Amino acid sequence: MMKCTQATQLLSEKLDRPLSNKEKMNLGIHTAMCPACRQFGKQMLSLRDISQRYVKQSDREEKDGNA
């Protein structure tokens, strides 16, 4: 079975490239059995979401906000 080190790398790469069918299958099996990597996968998505909000929040809070 895939190790957590490999699974976490794929969970990150998933955001940057389409995974192959084999990778998807192995990752699917791993995350089905590993709650820690499942959580890691959710955190990767949160990081993306946080980054997008981070970029937009400055105009409301610190900046003068003139468009």
Place this chain on the structure above:
Amino acid sequence: MTQALSRSDKQPSGQLFHNNEFMNDLRLQMLKFAILQVRNEALAEDAVQDAMLSAYQNIDRFNRQAALKTWVFAILKNKLIDILRKEKRYTNASILEEGASLNDEALIDHLFTENGHWQKDERPQKWDEPVHSVESKHFWRIFDTCLEALPAKYSRLFMMREFLELDTNEICDNEEVTVSNLNTTLFRARLRLRECLEDNWFQGENNT
């Protein structure tokens, strides 16, 4: 700032500069990126303004938002590199980057057991999103600090991908890195960011 750009005596053929929301978002993205790279707001503002101005002067070339964004961003990146070189901080940044891979090994050893599974204490926790605005301000400060703690190359590539939302091929072309190198760098950047956020925000939140 953007006034200079929208004060158009000659009407540009492209409609992009008239899309205020797009232009404003783009400016903010660039500014965030620039400030984190040069660590000086005034220098960052100047660089962003210069890059926007060159884009405006070449507006005929673009018909898509993505094309404008890639182009204006390439200009900005060169300006930032010039600034860093002038300040002689560029060499320091490269030295820091050499040490970075060692720290990655150390982080990976810290997070995972020898056979490649999560250390019990390091297993990722459920993250609650910051909800209240006071909390948010504090959260964003921590996020800033975590970004600044990344090696320069990591934060640059991470920001190109996640702030500027450039696709990976564009980043590889611009930065002259291979796809696998980019994937690994992004993975390491995310691994460090999540570690930093978990240690400084999400965990602290649970303790209070």
